[in-house]
Structure formats: C-alpha cells, structure tokens
Amino acid sequence: MTLLTVLIPIALFLGLLGLGAFIWSLNSGQYEDLDGAAARILEDDED
Amino acid sequence: MTCCGGNIAADGAAGVSASADFSRAEELLHAGRERDDGTVEYVFSAPDIHCGACISSIERAIGPMHGIAYVRVNLSLRRVTVHLDPAVTGPVEVSGALAALGFPARPVDLGDLDELERKRRDSELLKSLAVAGFASANIMLLSVSVWSGAEGATRDLFHLISALIAIPAVFYAGRVFFRSAWGALRNGRVNMDVPISLAISLATGMSLFEALTGGDKTYFEAATMLLFFLLIGRYLDQRMRERVRTAVVQLSRLSAKGANVLTGDGEMRYLPLDEIEPGMTVRVFAGERLPVDGTVENGLSDVDRSLVTGESLPVTAEAGTALEAGAMNLTGVLDIEVTNTADKSFLAEVRAMMEAAENGRGAYVRAADRAARLYAPFVHSLAAIAFVAWMVITGGDWHTSLYIAIALLIITCPCALGLAVPVVHVIGATRLFENGILMKDGAALERLAEADEAVFDKTGTLTTGTPTVIGCAIERPSDIAIARALAASSGHPASRALLTHLDAGATARGTDIAEHPGLGVEGGFSGGLARLGRMAWVAEIAEPSAVQDPSGGLAFATKGGSLHAIKLGEHVRDGAAAAIDALHNAGLGTRIVSGDAAAQVAGLADRLGVTEWHADQSPADKIARIEALRAEGKKVLFVGDGINDAPALAAGHVSMAPASGSDVGRTAADFVFTRDSLEAVTAARGIALRAQALVKQNFGLAFAYNVIAVPIAMAGMVTPLVAAIAMSASSIVVVLNSMRLTRGDPAPAASRPARSALAVGTGSMEAAE
Numbered sequence: 001m002t003l004l005t006v007l008i009p010i011a012l013f014l015g016l017l018g019l020g021a022f023i024w025s026l027n028s029g030q031y032e033d034l035d036g037a038a039a040r041i042l043e044d045d046e047d
Numbered sequence: 048m049t050c051c052g053g054n055i056a057a058d059g060a061a062g063v064s065a066s067a068d069f070s071r072a073e074e075l076l077h078a079g080r081e082r083d084d085g086t087v088e089y090v091f092s093a094p095d096i097h098c099g100a101c102i103s104s105i106e107r108a109i110g111p112m113h114g115i116a117y118v119r120v121n122l123s124l125r126r127v128t129v130h131l132d133p134a135v136t137g138p139v140e141v142s143g144a145l146a147a148l149g150f151p152a153r154p155v156d157l158g159d160l161d162e163l164e165r166k167r168r169d170s171e172l173l174k175s176l177a178v179a180g181f182a183s184a185n186i187m188l189l190s191v192s193v194w195s196g197a198e199g200a201t202r203d204l205f206h207l208i209s210a211l212i213a214i215p216a217v218f219y220a221g222r223v224f225f226r227s228a229w230g231a232l233r234n235g236r237v238n239m240d241v242p243i244s245l246a247i248s249l250a251t252g253m254s255l256f257e258a259l260t261g262g263d264k265t266y267f268e269a270a271t272m273l274l275f276f277l278l279i280g281r282y283l284d285q286r287m288r289e290r291v292r293t294a295v296v297q298l299s300r301l302s303a304k305g306a307n308v309l310t311g312d313g314e315m316r317y318l319p320l321d322e323i324e325p326g327m328t329v330r331v332f333a334g335e336r337l338p339v340d341g342t343v344e345n346g347l348s349d350v351d352r353s354l355v356t357g358e359s360l361p362v363t364a365e366a367g368t369a370l371e372a373g374a375m376n377l378t379g380v381l382d383i384e385v386t387n388t389a390d391k392s393f394l395a396e397v398r399a400m401m402e403a404a405e406n407g408r409g410a411y412v413r414a415a416d417r418a419a420r421l422y423a424p425f426v427h428s429l430a431a432i433a434f435v436a437w438m439v440i441t442g443g444d445w446h447t448s449l450y451i452a453i454a455l456l457i458i459t460c461p462c463a464l465g466l467a468v469p470v471v472h473v474i475g476a477t478r479l480f481e482n483g484i485l486m487k488d489g490a491a492l493e494r495l496a497e498a499d500e501a502v503f504d505k506t507g508t509l510t511t512g513t514p515t516v517i518g519c520a521i522e523r524p525s526d527i528a529i530a531r532a533l534a535a536s537s538g539h540p541a542s543r544a545l546l547t548h549l550d551a552g553a554t555a556r557g558t559d560i561a562e563h564p565g566l567g568v569e570g571g572f573s574g575g576l577a578r579l580g581r582m583a584w585v586a587e588i589a590e591p592s593a594v595q596d597p598s599g600g601l602a603f604a605t606k607g608g609s610l611h612a613i614k615l616g617e618h619v620r621d622g623a624a625a626a627i628d629a630l631h632n633a634g635l636g637t638r639i640v641s642g643d644a645a646a647q648v649a650g651l652a653d654r655l656g657v658t659e660w661h662a663d664q665s666p667a668d669k670i671a672r673i674e675a676l677r678a679e680g681k682k683v684l685f686v687g688d689g690i691n692d693a694p695a696l697a698a699g700h701v702s703m704a705p706a707s708g709s710d711v712g713r714t715a716a717d718f719v720f721t722r723d724s725l726e727a728v729t730a731a732r733g734i735a736l737r738a739q740a741l742v743k744q745n746f747g748l749a750f751a752y753n754v755i756a757v758p759i760a761m762a763g764m765v766t767p768l769v770a771a772i773a774m775s776a777s778s779i780v781v782v783l784n785s786m787r788l789t790r791g792d793p794a795p796a797a798s799r800p801a802r803s804a805l806a807v808g809t810g811s812m813e814a815a816e
Binding site: 008012016018026027031033034035038039043 | 121
C-alpha cells in the first residue's frame with residue numbers, strides 16, 4: 001500500500017509528461033509537414 | 048477580400064511592363080499579410096514540389112536572396128512560406144525565382160483560406176484525442192487492479208484517482224460531442240451525439256457518486272475509452288476533409304481580384320475589383336478572363352464563353368458585344384465598358400442562385416443521424432422501463448434501479464454506431480482519391496449511392512470543351528503545309544484543333560503571318576497570300592466561283608484557289624459513352640441539359656445514345672429542370688463544369704465536376720474528378736454503393752450487439768469489466784468490417800495511369816472566377 005503512494009504518482013507523472021510532450025510538439029508545429037520532416041533528415045547542412 | 052496587403056511595395060510593380068504580367072504582379076502584391084516585425088508573409092502554392100531535394104534547392108536559392116527573412120517549404124502541402132522585407136524585395140521576385148528553379152508558383156490568399164481557424168480546430172481535436180488517450184490508458188491500469196481484486200481502502204483510492212483523471216478529461220475531450228448535441232437539441236433535433244453525450248456524462252456522474260460514497264463499481268474507464276474511440280473517428284473524418292480542401296484549393300487558380308482600368312488620359316491603372324464602377328473602361332488582354340460584365344467599346348477578338356454559357360465554339364466580340372464576367376478573351380485586346388459592378392455581375396448572380404439552391408440540400412439527414420433518431424428514443428425508453436421494472440422488483444431500491452438503468456445507457460452507447468459511418472467514409476474517400484476523385488464530405492457518398500437520375504451538362508463535361516476537326520477538305524500536300532504554318536502561328540482553339548488534325552506533313556515557310564482578331568490568320572507564301580479563318584473573310588481571296596457555306600464556319604484558301612471548308616465538332620470526353628451505358632444498365636435515367644445550341648446538343652445526344660436532352664438552358668432553367676425531377680421523386684446526380692452549371696451543381700441531390708471546370712463549379716460540386724475520363728462517375732458510384740452496403744452492415748452489427756447487450760444490462764448483470772470488453776469488441780468488429788472497402792474489385796478508372804490529384808493544377812487548368 002505504501003508502495004502505491006509512490007508508484008501511482010510516478011506513473012501519472014510519466015503519463016502527463018508524455019501528454020505534455022505531445023501537446024508541446026503539436027503546438028510548435030511539428031506535425032505541419034510530416035513528409036517534409038522525413039525528407040529533411042537526409043539533408044546535409046553545409047553551413 | 049480580407050487580405051491586408053494594401054499597397055505594400057506598390058512601387059515594386061513600377062518596372063513591370065504594361066502587359067498581362069502587369070495584372071499578375073498586382074495580384075501578387077495583394078496576397079500578403081503584414082507581420083508584427085514589419086516583414087510581409089506570403090504563401091506560395093507550388094504543386095511541382097515533390098521530394099526532399101526540392102526542399103533544399105528552394106530553400107538554398109530563395110533564402111540568401113536580398114530582403115528575405117525566412118523561407119520554409121512544406122512538402123506535404125506543397126507550399127512555400129516566405130517572410131520578406133517589402134522595402135527591399137517583393138513577391139514578384141520570389142515568384143520569378145521559384146519559376147526559374149522549375150517550380151511555377153502562385154500565391155495563396157491567406158484571408159481566403161481562413162486557415163488559422165481551420166488549424167485551430169484541427170489541433171483541438173488532436174489534443175482532445177491525446178487527452179482522452181492518456182486518461183483512458185491510466186484509468187484502465189487502475190481499473191484492472193480493481194477488477195483483479197483490489198479491495199477496501201485501496202479500491203476507494205483507485206476510484207478517487209480515476210475520478211480525478213476522468214472528470215477534467217471528459218470535460219476537455221468531450222466538448223466536441225457536448226457542443227454538437229446541445230446544438231441539435233436546441234433546434235429540436237436528435238443526432239448521434241445526443242445519446243453519446245448522455246451516456247458519457249451519466250457514466251461519469253454516476254461513477255463520481257460511487258467513488259465518493261465508496262461504491263464498488265465505477266465506469267470511468269468506459270467513459271474515457273468511449274471518448275477515445277469516438278474521437279479517432281472524428282479526427283479521421285476531419286483529416287479527410289482537410290486533405291480534399293487542400294487539393295481543391297490547389298486546383299483553383301488565383302481569381303481575378305482586379306482589372307486594368309483605362310483612365311481618361313489613356314493611362315492604365317490596376318484597380319481592385321470592388322473599386323470598379325459602371326462606366327469605367329477596362330482593358331482585357333488576350334488570354335485573360337473578363338473580371339466584370341461589360342460591353343465591348345473598342346477592339347476585335349474571339350471570346351470563349353464555354354465556361355459561362357456552355358456554348359462550345361468561340362464567338363467574335365466587336366464593338367457593341369455584351370460579355371459576361373468569366374468569359375475568356377482569346378486573340379485580341381478588348382476595351383470593355385463596365386455595365387455592372389462586380390457584386391452585381393453575372394458571376395455574383397450565379398453565386399446568389401447557388402446559395403438559394405443549396406438550402407434544399409440542407410434538408411438531407413446523414414445516415415448516422417437518421418439511425419440516431421430511431422435509436423435514441425428506443426434506448427432511452429428501454430432505460431426508463433428498466434428503471435421502473437427494477438423499482439418494482441427490488442421494492443423501491445432507487446439506487447440499484449438507477450444504477451442498472453444508467454449501466455444500460457452506457458453499454459448501449461452508440462460507440463460502434465459513431466464509428467460505423469465515419470470509418471467507411473474515410474476509407475471510401477481514400478479509394479476515391481486513388482481514382483483521382485476528391486470527395487468534399489462524407490454525406491455526399493451516401494447521397495451518391497441514392498441517386499437514380501443522372502443529368503449531364505454538355506460542354507466541358509461530356510465533351511472536353513476543346514474543339515476538334517470533324518471534316519476537312521484540304522488535300523493537296525502544299526496546301527496542307529501552308530495551313531499548318533498558319534494554324535501553328537495562332538493560339539485560337541480552332542487553329543490548335545486543325546494542327547492536331549493535320550499532324551502529318553511538312554510546314555511551309557511564310558512571311559508576314561499575322562492574326563486578325565475575329566477573322567483569322569493570314570500570311571504570304573511562295574504560292575501567294577493564304578488565309579485561314581472565317582468563311583466570308585477567306586472567300587474574299589479565293590476563286591470568285593467558290594461556293595460559300597451559308598452557315599459560315601471555318602475555311603482555308605490560297606489566293607485564287609478553291610475554298611476549303613473545315614468543319615469543327617466537339618471532342619467527346621474519354622469514357623463518356625461507357626459511363627452513360629453503365630448508368631443506363633444500372634437503371635439510372637440519363638439526360639443532357641446544356642446551354643449550347645440545339646443542333647450541337649442533338650448531335651452529341653445521338654452519338655451517346657441519350658434520348659432526353661434540353662438545349663439553350665440558362666442557369667435558372669437548369670435549376671428548374673432539377674426541381675421538376677425532384678418533384679417527381681427523383682434523386683438527381685448532376686455532372687457539370689461551368690459557371691452556368693454552378694447553381695445546378697448546388698441544387699442536385701449530389702453533384703460532380705471535372706477539375707478542368709470553373710472555380711465556382713468546383714466549389715459547388717460534392718465530387719471533383721481530376722482525370723480526363725468520365726468513367727470517374729461510374730467509379731465513384733461503385734465505391735459509393737459498396738460504402739453504403741458496408742454502412743448498412745455496420746448498423747446491422749451494432750444492432751446485433753445491442754440485441755445481446757440489452758438483455759444482459761436489463762438483467763442487471765453488467766459490470767464495468769463486461770461493459771469495457773463489450774464496447775471495445777463491438778468497435779473493433781465495426782472497424783474491421785469497414786476495412787473491407789480497401790480491398791475488392793478496383794473501380795474501372797483505376798486501370799488508368801495514376802496521376803497525382805495535386806499535380807493537376809500546375810498550369811493547364813483554366814478556371815474563372
């Protein structure tokens with residue numbers, strides 16, 4: 001039982017972390033151009 | 048329009064010569080949006096962007112240009128976003144640079160797209176989906192522990208934690224459904240979201256009560272899982288519409304938003320459309336469309352009115368000819384006296400008719416909502432019966448009775464029904480997309496399956512709108528060589544048709560080849576003067592004894608030679624005969640309703656085996672025909688392309704337009720087909736019929752599920768575990784059944800080489816608006 005008081009907050013925290021990361025990536029426009037993102041990783045940045 | 052470009056960098060256009068490029072440059076300047084940091088944002092649509100290499104070549108070429116603050120390519124949408132300093136450079140330079148790189152681009156009007164609003168709603172659904180997913184996963188973990196035997200204080204704690212997660216999640220992720228249900232109820236209707244909202248809110252409310260009072264069963268996981276599944280359906284549906292909208296926007300050309308006005312002292316100024324008033328004189332160059340209605344004041348040209356009136360052959364415009372907005376000026380420069388302001392022009396009139404006609408279609412109720420109208424009262428009265436029955440059985444134990452009634456509502460919540468339709472529509476849209484057909488809305492698929500009468504426009508729909516030579520009397524190789532030379536020097540559709548017809552043989556070399564607008568082409572050859580053009584004009588140089596065809600038409604002659612008549616006809620669209628035969632065999636009535644002359648319509652109707660046809664139809668006549676058919680109880684599929692077809696496209700039960708049609712026609716139609724063949728109509732109908740069959744099967748499956756679930760629930764044997772398993776199982780079965788639409792016989796049009804729907808809009812499309 002005492003273990004649960006530690007584990008449940010940890011589980012929820014990790015879940016919320018994932019949710020937050022997703023919403024952050026959505027708001028920062030990372031899903032705007034999925035095809036472009038796939039292609040850009042192959043580009044050599046010369047500068 | 049709402050663009051805020053104003054006169055940004057107006058002096059940037061000063062260097063552009065007074066030609067057709069002039070108005071294009073002016074258009075570009077109006078498409079921008081000023082940003083907070085003083086730069087101006089332009090979005091260009093460049094349909095030729097197709098790979099990662101395009102991204103880097105564009106960004107590396109545009110980025111270092113003087114005055115460019117930011118450039119980014121979006122590969123998915125095939126767009127280039129540029130922020131530039133208006134004091135240093137302008138959109139014309141960027142557009143020029145893009146064209147030089149091999150990516151012809153045109154600006155997207157940011158105001159028109161109302162993109163911001165759309166994006167906001169898109170990510171709202173996605174965020175709701177993420178929140179519902181998070182909540183249902185975490186609550187499910189806690190619930191599994193409860194189902195595995197957690198007891199006492201542990202169970203109560205788990206229930207309370209579940210409540211803490213579920214309540215905000217339901218409020219946040221359920222907004223879409225609550226809003227829609229409330230909207231329907233306020234208008235005295237019932238839609239699918241009403242039973243959904245009721246079940247979700249009752250499940251949450253009851254579970255909260257149980258959690259607070261230490262009860263042993265909560266349904267938080269059922270409520271959040273339900274939301275999660277339903278939001279998947281919603282999101283897919285929205286993505287589908289989004290993709291089609293993008294494709295349709297890419298097809299549309301930048302509409303004329305202004306015109307070159309001649310001022311008193313002979314200067315030419317570009318004015319936006321809403322500042323143009325009757326009495327002004329507008330100059331329209333060859334290759335441009337008329338921005339407003341007007342009467343020709345000066346000039347001679349051939350005008351293609353096929354998109355406006357459905358007339359298949361170009362007409363001669365001279366001083367005094369009245370022309371409508373949207374007609375294409377083919378050969379000469381015309382000065383036109385404006386007779387109507389843009390908001391009273393022919394096009395605006397058509398728009399008003401379109402809006403009026405669309406109201407009729409608003410009465411259509413989607414299959415899912417029709418099902419909900421039967422389903423909701425049925426389930427709700429079952430819940431009431433269960434409550435009363437258990438009150439009697441338990442002798443007034445309201446807690447147990449209410450619990451059982453609510454459990455019944457939860458387990459019968461139309462989760463499967465909510466997915467049954469959108470999943471089929473999304474897969475149907477994908478199948479249509481593969482066949483080069485864009486579907487605007489899922490309900491259109493339902494309406495297409497119901498259609499029992501097909502009405503076609505002629506020009507541009509059954510025919511391709513470009514004339515073709517059906518009879519040509521030129522036989523001597525030397526004459527053919529001269530005719531080829533004359534035809535090659537003109538952009539007139541008739542000349543192009545002749546050139547295609549005389550595709551073999553040499554081309555003579557002539558001198559002083561000149562095009563006389565409204566008359567034809569003339570040139571000097573080794574054999575003397577030769578003319579190709581209107582019969583009477585050509586006859587002037589032909590041998591005096593030459594007999595003219597009284598009906599006029601096209602002819603060719605060398606000086607003193609015989610007069611060769613050239614007969615023009617229309618090119619029947621590929622697959623037109625096959626499509627009409629297939630519709631006939633499927634038991635649909637077919638008819639042609641055209642704005643063209645009776646002789647042309649009769650000839651085509653005869654060739655295609657259509658017995659019912661009507662010629663010389665105005666847009667209002669077309670609507671009247673459709674209304675009459677509707678009054679007979681027919682469900683009309685209307686296929687048309689022109690501006691004059693737009694009201695009929697809106698009035699039909701369901702409508703299709705070719706991508707080559709007018710902007711306003713494409714906007715009005717439910718389906719837009721991007722390939723040349725008219726077999727798209729039968730292909731779309733085939734997919735619609737299969738989709739409808741699958742939707743019916745899905746309703747059947749959902750019904751069968753309820754036949755089993757309802758007795759269990761009424762017997763009071765539903766536990767949260769049973770509800771969770773039953774609901775997810777029914778959803779999975781329905782989705783799997785819908786997936787069957789991806790397989791099976793390919794539609795006929797699928798055998799044609801696939802052309803990207805997005806690539807079509809590159810430049811060959813002509814559109815008016």
